[in-house]
Amino acid sequence: MRLRPHEAHPRDAAYVQEIRDAIGSGQYAPGLPFPVALLAQRHGLGVWRMARICRPLLAEGLLVNRVRAGGSRLYVADRSPDPGGGPGRIEDYALIGDQRGSALVRRDGSVDWLCMPRFDSASTFAHLLGTADHGLWQIAPACLAGEVPASFRRYVGDSMVLETRWKTQEGEVTVRDFMVPGEQTPRLVRTVRGLNGQVTMHSLLRARPEYGRLIPRITAVEGRHAIDLPDEHGDARLWLDADAPVRLDGTNLSTDFTVTKGETVSFTLSWRAGADSPPPAPDAGPLLKLTTDFWEEWAARCTHTGPDREDVVRSLLTLGTLIYSPTGAIVAAPTTSLPEEIGGVRNYDYRYAWLRDGALTAGVLADYGYLSEAHAWVDWMEQASSTARRRRQIMYAVAGETQLSERTLPWLPGYKDSKPVRIGNGAVSQLQVDIYGELADALYKIAMADLSRAGRIGTLVVALAEEAEQLWDRPDSSLWEIRGEELHFTHSKIMAWTALDRAIRFIEAGHAEGPLERWQGLRETIHAEVCEKGYDADRNTFTQSYGSPELDAALLHAMLSGFLPADDKRVIGTVEAVQHYLGTDDGFLLRYHTAGEEVGPDGFPGDEGRFLICTGWLAETLALIGRQVEARTVLDSLLAVRNGLGLLAEEYDPVTGCQLGNFPQAFSHIGHLGAVARLATMTSADETATARPTGAES
Secondary structure (H helix, E strand, O other): OOOOOOOOOHHHHHHHHHHHHHHHOOOOOOOOEOOHHHHHHHHOOOHHHHHHHHHHHHHOOOEEEEEEOOEEEEEEOOOOOOOOOOOOOHHHOEEEEOOOOEEEEOOOOEEEEEEOOOOOOOOOEOHHHOOHHHOEEEEEEOOOOOOOOOOEEEEOOOOOOEEEEEEOOOEEEEEEEEEOOOOOOOEEEEEEEEEEEEEEEEEEEEOOHHHHOOOOOEEEEOOEEEEEOOEOOEOEEEEEEEOOOOEEEOOEEEEEEEEEEOOEEEEEEEEEEOOOOOOOOOOHHHHHHHHHHHHHHHHHOOOOOOOOHHHHHHHHHHHHHOEEOOOOEEOOOOOEOOOOOOOOOOOOEOOOEEHHHHHHHHHHHHHOOOHHHHHHHHHHHHHHHOOOOOOOOOEEOOOOOOOOOOEEOOOOOOHHHOOOOEEOOHHHHOOOOHHHHHHHHHHHHHHHHOHHHHHHHHHHHHHHHHHHHHHOOOOEOOOOOOOOOOEOEHHHHHHHHHHHHHHHHHHHOOOOOOOHHHHHHHHHHHHHHHHHHOEEOOOOEEOOEOOOOOOOOHHHHHHOOOOOOOOOHHHHHHHHHHHHHHEOOOOOEOOOOOOOOOOOOOOOOOOOOEEHHHHHHHHHHHHHOOOHHHHHHHHHHHHHOOOOOOOOOOEEEOOOOEEEOOOOOHHHHHHHHHHHHHHHHHHHHHHHHHHOOOOOOO
């Protein structure tokens, strides 16, 4: 049988559970090396089998693989809260959402981040970026509240309903957390169900609106509790409904209750505009069914049938949760200011709709059968971009707003003291020429999947080519949004070529009208310039920018554009050079080299982790040039660093074994899905070629 990177063989299940229980009981001290050799000797197991047994424990975050001077070694994860009540590891969180807003739930049952009703709403709980005093909502067994128990977590089926299970001396209990898609009233629902015995539970809701800055007024209204939320969307309230008595404990809402086998106690936090119109009283049972059915039906539309389907569906569900359904916009991530380096300054707000990220997401969704979502994004993109006076912005808010001014929140200490905490994004005003190619390529893919809309989409691509024609020869800030000197980035130039190429294809196919001959000539001009100024013949590789010896993982993405045939020596050379120059001993990629404590060319000091979409691009380009076995190995490395719920942040730090950056990150899941699709395509092509009879026409 073929196992996924996070799975152990069924015959090893007893060993996995033994270790899981031992860690949970404190037998193995957090932060110390895990005695792999001792356990192998005790059970008479080989080293390779012990490594296989540890895989699911790594995925669950119970063990971490840390790089030390003598090589890598397994450690027992230190999952206790930081001194001062700080947040957990980034991978300790789970995402739930309703395609409007989102929340992150920690392993200890604490909701540490909640933005409702929109992804970019001011958070009500900001423990993620500060301390417990900045807001949270924890539901856990009373004997474990305030600690991080050794709990088991999963998403229920193919859904975004999170289930966390505790086993205590009193009994066993589960908590199911979800946000309800499609409802007029945005809601966060938490249901507690007894499985065995009788478990005493504790709920502590500490609302701190405006990113932890305000202590709200809380009012009891006919057995319900209303929490005032003055914010950028006007006065609003959160309404807490519970099946157990809730008491106002200072500025917190607390509940102590007991559940027995088969008993369910539910809590619902509902957002409502205005101060005097409470939402209808919720019924958690039907809301759970509605939510589960919605996501199960959504997942069932996936057209992928290969052996990776379970992993593919989980990444698709993650991307689906990042869709803002009222408009079709897609956010890059549901968080802000989770750092690319712990204690560093590379902290940004990703809760907005980048044209590039949205295009790549929509293209992947189209690849896997989600054309209605892809078309909804096209509609949003067209509407949002129509407000442009000269050129379109690189990003917008989810309803198309253009003002995304960046500011810092000095009252928040940041995730593990990573300052500053930023909201808004200053990159909104940058010139990033590459967006035209990514948009045009995604639109072409979507149109080819549904030719009934090719005419309308072709018109949009012609408009993109018109803008690219005016801007392609200017230096820009690249897809990495550097805040240093603008340069002539090779990836940006190839993406400008891509925009013109896709427009030409639409015109030649009769789906659009435009200056065909002029653009054919310009396409050749850009191609010739890139091959002259962006290519290093001595090293047989394209370079990061004109005249620079540096390399950039974005070049891998450029090689996927069709700029050159896959068997061209310059494509193969670039893939090999990037893999060698930016590859790391742990099998991942840097996006480019940083300058440590010095301010680098990107405008910031400090370093960063392994940028995960780059590893996905490496797997995809290796498959493109015919190295499928190597591509599969690289892809498995990417899958192996997901958390136990299949989620990926922006980056990964092999020294600590922890994820870094905003979480979960659409880019990282796009890298996974793009590589799977490419491998499936290349495998199918190889099988077709192998099956072709001798003498058959090619």
